[in-house]
Amino acid sequence: MSSPHLPNMNIILGVPYIGNLFEATLYGITLMQTFLYFRNQRSDPWYFKALVIAVLVLDTTNLIMSANALYHYMISNYMNPASLQIPVWNLFGLIYVTTTIGLLVRGFFTMRIYILSKRNKILTGVFVALILEVFAGGMVNATLGLVNGDTFEVFIQKDLWIMYLALVSIATADVSIAVALCCLLRANRTGFKRTDSMVRTLMIYSINAGALSAVTATTTLITFALFPTSLIYLGVFLSLGKLYSNSLLASLNVRDSVRAKGSSDVSNTFGSIAAGSTRTYPIPLERMQFTSGQKNTVTDESVVEENSDQRVLVSISKESNTI
Secondary structure, rough: OOOOOOOOOHHHHHHHHHHHHHHHHHHHHHHHHHHHHHHOOOOOOOHHHHHHHHHHHHHHHHHHHHHHHHHHHHHHOOHHHHHHHHOHHHHHHHHHHHHHHHHHHHHHHHHHHHHHOOOOOOHHHHHHHHHHHHHHHHHHHHHHHHHOOOOOOHHHHHHHHHHHHHHHHHHHHHHHHHHHHHHHHHHOOOOOHHHHHHHHHHHHHHHHHHHHHHHHHHHHHHHHHHOOOOOOHHHHHHOOHHHHHHHHHHHHHHHHHHHHHHHHHOOEEEOOOOOOOOEEEOOOOOOOOOOOOOOEEOEOOOOOEEEEEEEEEEEEOEOOOOO
16 A cells, blocks of 8 residues: 655745744744843833733744644644645634734834824824734634635635735735834934934834835745645744734834933033033933923033032033924
């Protein structure tokens, strides 16, 4: 009796396995960034902390479900090629979880768009509609596959367009949000060298976050179109949720370095009254006071110079139309 024909497991299960290893690596980075966030950002509002916890829980669930799906195909159904034709429920669970993570992270960046656009409700409404469409597409896609219980081949014949629409929507939404953030940050430049450098740093983070997720979604779309009946696309899709989580945490944690970068530039040189020497005093941004009105005044009354038992209280003020 001839043995059953086995497909090339190096491709069908090898790619998802490597994707799971890469996903686990990104999860380790997520844990590190979460630790840094709660250590350094204790003054953040409760809803930021709740968002980080929710994303971490979903990210952990994502990793467990992907590992369980691979265990189903590689261990429980070893030498059973017929099982590769039937999607296990964990695969659709991955879509649910990844779609939810994407909704939370895109919602966070949409809030930034709302603030940077000076509360432009029309622009914000466009992005809210876009991210809700992506969320709905992912949920419908997963629900149809889970309820129908079809094989990969039947699912492709019936609902292929939904899969394509969902992946295209993901790439479109991520690129659009990244471009919008870059344009708004550029429009909010102040003209100060260090401040503009801070803006450029934030722009780079926005571009990287949007580009990585968009490239991942596009690669998933291409691999799914070329190999629709295999699990190759799963190896790429597995890292999508982790990229969202890390983009959120990176944008929250980078604030310290950006603030420090700005603080180091706000310094002035004062002449010593007695000796005639000059000394430089850095003024942290967080200790500056900004007054409302047409002109903003930056003041710091905590810079004190001691010389020959004399204490000189130095007050710095700088007028600017835009801070």
